[in-house]
Amino acid sequence: MLEPKTLLEAYHSASIQLAGHGKRDVEVLKHAFADINGSIASDMYGSGEVIEDFQAEMAGVLGKESAVFYPSGTMAQQIALRIWSDRKGLKTVAYHPLCHLEIHEQDGLKELHHIKPILLADKDRLITLDDVRSIGEDIACLLLELPQREIGGQLPEYAELEAISAYCREQGIILHLDGARLFEVLPYYGKTAAEVCALFDSVYVSLYKGIGGIAGAILAGSEDFTEESKIWKRRHGGDLISLYPYILPAQHYFRQRAGLMGRYYEEAKELAELFNGCGKVSTLPKVPVSNMFHVHFALSKAVMEPVLIRLSDQTGVGLAARLKETGPDACSYELSIGDLYGGIPKDKLKETFELLDRLLGEV
Incomplete structure (x- = not known):
């Protein structure tokens, strides 16, 4: 018999994640160095x-x-x-x-x-x-x-x-x-x-x-x-x-993303509104002031994790990799918008949050 899936496993196996720029694997380094002249001195x-x-x-x-x-x-x-x-x-x-x-x-x-x-x-x-x-x-x-x-x-x-x-x-x-x-x-x-x-x-x-x-x-x-x-x-x-393995990617991604912060900010406000439209969910701040905000659930971590795992299994969307217990019947997590969010179809977001609202109404 298979062991139950953890929230972290569900998140990483989901085909879509809401937050960040993608996996922090060696591809991040390879992409940054792709166009760099190999003769640059360290x-x-x-x-x-x-x-x-x-x-x-x-x-x-x-x-x-x-x-x-x-x-x-x-x-x-x-x-x-x-x-x-x-x-x-x-x-x-x-x-x-x-x-x-x-x-x-x-x-x-x-x-x-x-x-x-x-x-x-x-x-x-x-x-x-x-x-x-x-x-x-x-x-x-x-x-x-x-x-x-x-x-x-x-x-x-x-x-x-x-x-x-x-x-x-x-x-x-x-x-x-x-x-x-x-x-x-x-x-x-x-x-x-x-x-x-x-x-x-x-x-x-x-x-x-x-x-x-x-x-x-x-x-x-x-x-x-x-x-x-x-x-x-x-x-x-x-x-x-030598620090160039850190400096060159930092320079590459700074030039690529510093000008995108306005887009991430607007997308964070859109996403927070979707969360706040669900029962037993609120965001802090209610209207984000950057690309980052906290999502609070009026349910314990033990109750909320199976909901998010089920949501991921049914929609292919991972909302959170881990939750923090903040009270007897409360938990939360931090979310930061990056490159990934803009590529998610709006109908997929609508389907995901409608199901989240329904699942939360059942617990």
């Missing part, structure tokens, strides 16, 4: 045309003097906060309770750099100007994440962002941007990357999330800041002998 320990040209390109996009390519955003952001803390002579920074540094990095900032974070705002809402004004002690740096991933990718209104930036400059507080998904929020703000980054002293962006590269990140800021960051990059072991 970078060596952070130097060379292949890395320096891309860093200059990204500095220009972000409107900063200089940029450095890192193998990971975890490394880049810890280094940024270390530099600002050292310069200010303060081992205290502030960020959201669900900041990546706080919940996903095994306390790297505290253990490696002995920096103490102040957690601003309640975990279920965004940091506001009032929160920043109410900090009861001196801080070297404030980190803002745009969008705030763990609460559905919510964003402050741009006027609030400008007000926080102005206040930090008045008070001598360094403002750092966790812009892992910066390019994904530009359509909502109606701003360029450089316009948003002008509000911040330093900026990190991911090159594998919405962009879809293999791995890697950019840390950008003033020339003296990035030069100091290169020293810390070496100390962290981030100067691999």
Whole structure:
């Protein structure tokens, strides 16, 4: 007798997935290198045309003097906060309770750099100007994440962002941007990357999330800041002998997808409306502000997984690979729109969500 199919197995066996750009297999690398001249010289320990040209390109996009390519955003952001803390002579920074540094990095900032974070705002809402004004002690740096991933990718209104930036400059507080998904929020703000980054002293962006590269990140800021960051990059072991297997795909997919974020954003709003049209389903935000949002089911994970497996078997559409239990009768998952969604026939989407609504009405 066959073992019951898991949700992950059902998702991967489905002929259609709603989210992302497709499987992250070796084809991603092969496609990126398909048109690259094999005689291009590799970078060596952070130097060379292949890395320096891309860093200059990204500095220009972000409107900063200089940029450095890192193998990971975890490394880049810890280094940024270390530099600002050292310069200010303060081992205290502030960020959201669900900041990546706080919940996903095994306390790297505290253990490696002995920096103490102040957690601003309640975990279920965004940091506001009032929160920043109410900090009861001196801080070297404030980190803002745009969008705030763990609460559905919510964003402050741009006027609030400008007000926080102005206040930090008045008070001598360094403002750092966790812009892992910066390019994904530009359509909502109606701003360029450089316009948003002008509000911040330093900026990190991911090159594998919405962009879809293999791995890697950019840390950008003033020339003296990035030069100091290169020293810390070496100390962290981030100067691999060559990073071109990450840089060239990052450049390829950045050029391919940065201009598509507006399409992904509109498609995310369309998809969220389909989810919200089903009983026992809601999205956070209700109307997405980027290509990413969270889907919440008013049913337990144990009840919801068989529903999604059945849906996948009957329609060939995979909605979710895994669910997160969020309460006795509640679960959720994160969804980001990429290249795949635009190729799904509208009648297939209609059929899928009509069946989802019907199945949810039966449980």
